[in-house]
Amino acid sequence: MSNDFYITSILPHAGIIIKICRAYTDSQEDFEDFYQEACLQVWKSKDAFQEKSKWSTWVYRVTLNVCLTLAKKNKRRGYNVEITNQREDAENNSAFEDEDLNLLYAAIKKLSEIDRTIILLHLEENPNKEIAVIIGTSANNIAVRINRIKKQLKILLDGKIN
Amino acid sequence: MEKSIEDIWTKGFTGSKELVTPKISNLYNQKSKLLLEKIKKTYRADNNSILPLALLFGIGFSIYGKYLLVIYGVFLLISLYFFNRNLLKSLENIQVTNNTYEYLTSYRKKVNEIMTTTTRLLGFLFPLAIIPAVWLFFRDTEVYMTLINKVTTLKLGLIISGIALLFSILSISVYKITTKILYGNYLNKLDAIIDDLEDLNN
Numbered sequence: 001m002s003n004d005f006y007i008t009s010i011l012p013h014a015g016i017i018i019k020i021c022r023a024y025t026d027s028q029e030d031f032e033d034f035y036q037e038a039c040l041q042v043w044k045s046k047d048a049f050q051e052k053s054k055w056s057t058w059v060y061r062v063t064l065n066v067c068l069t070l071a072k073k074n075k076r077r078g079y080n081v082e083i084t085n086q087r088e089d090a091e092n093n094s095a096f097e098d099e100d101l102n103l104l105y106a107a108i109k110k111l112s113e114i115d116r117t118i119i120l121l122h123l124e125e126n127p128n129k130e131i132a133v134i135i136g137t138s139a140n141n142i143a144v145r146i147n148r149i150k151k152q153l154k155i156l157l158d159g160k161i162n
Numbered sequence: 163m164e165k166s167i168e169d170i171w172t173k174g175f176t177g178s179k180e181l182v183t184p185k186i187s188n189l190y191n192q193k194s195k196l197l198l199e200k201i202k203k204t205y206r207a208d209n210n211s212i213l214p215l216a217l218l219f220g221i222g223f224s225i226y227g228k229y230l231l232v233i234y235g236v237f238l239l240i241s242l243y244f245f246n247r248n249l250l251k252s253l254e255n256i257q258v259t260n261n262t263y264e265y266l267t268s269y270r271k272k273v274n275e276i277m278t279t280t281t282r283l284l285g286f287l288f289p290l291a292i293i294p295a296v297w298l299f300f301r302d303t304e305v306y307m308t309l310i311n312k313v314t315t316l317k318l319g320l321i322i323s324g325i326a327l328l329f330s331i332l333s334i335s336v337y338k339i340t341t342k343i344l345y346g347n348y349l350n351k352l353d354a355i356i357d358d359l360e361d362l363n364n
Contacts, residue, residue, distance in 0.1 A: 019175070040358075101174025104167060123171040153167055 009046070010039050013059040016124055017042075020060070023108050023116050024067035034070055038063040053133070060126075061134055064117050071113070107156035111149060118142065119149045194266055194355055201273070201348050202253065208344060209246040212239055223299075231298040238291055245283075249276045263359040270352055277341065284333040289326035296325060 021034040121131045128139040216239035223232045300306040
């Protein structure tokens with residue numbers, strides 16, 4: 001991956017890559033691995049980008065796919081649940097300076113993988129239509145699902161946020 | 163007033179500290195370590211399989227009373243085991259430098275050297291070593307006696323050369339096929355990582 005490509009095509013979208021990777025990892029080490037793999041895959045897949053969508057949408061898609069694949073791989077490797085939970089407790093609470101954001105992330109991580117993807121895209125202000133294209137469903141379904149996810153998050157966050 | 167999740171999200175990421183990108187360094191370290199470990203593990207298992215083979219060989223020909231052949235064959239197989247073990251040590255002795263690219267290219271070079279050495283061993287030394295084994299197997303048989311009495315030295319030489327050539331071709335082919343099956347995938351991945359790193363350096 002050339003430095004120029006990283007600076008011009010990946011760095012402007014690093015924010016979303018970081019946000020997505022944080023939602024699928026429990027430790028700083030995993031987060032950095034996921035981030036690096038996502039950047040690598042974005043670079044590798046650049047020739048497959050056909051400009052039918054925005055470059056940022058392409059970056060979302062690739063990052064999501066990388067995170068889902070790596071998360072599944074980690075699960076399959078059978079990481080010790082106890083250790084993961086301990087790490088999760090220790091590191092989730094300090095991933096961000098904003099306490100509410102830490103809690104929101106903890107709640108997002110409790111959602112199913114697909115719901116996680118949808119809410120992340122929604123929070124990044126992607127229109128339902130675009131989310132629908134990425135997920136492969138209709139915009140109406142996405143709207144309904146977002147409402148459900150929000151309710152679920154509110155229950156998960158109940159009492160923890162003002 | 164209750165905050166919406168959108169508010170938490172937007173406010174939470176307002177500070178630039180939250181979105182500091184991790185350094186893209188040692189990109190392939192973890193990936194390549196895993197891959198090299200797999201190659202070593204396969205090589206170790208591959209070599210260890212010689213030991214039960216030697217045992218089977220020993221038991222098998224002992225039943226037929228071919229004790230000299232047993233000693234000779236087991237000696238050859240055990241030598242091959244130790245020879246391979248030394249080759250594996252040479253892989254492990256490659257200095258792990260901070261530079262992943264240099265490490266991986268040294269590793270690949272070493273793997274190539276091992277493959278060339280093994281091919282030569284199987285192509286030249288193995289047929290030479292197998293001829294005495296064939297002789298030890300047939301020396302008391304009628305076939306052998308007939309051959310010695312009826313066939314001229316020249317013809318005998320040609321037959322021996324033919325057997326050696328046949329074993330040479332056979333063993334190299336078997337080695338190439340098993341290498342492809344056991345290591346092909348790993349080596350392709352290793353080459354892909356080296357290619358990526360070369361691209362990165364350019």
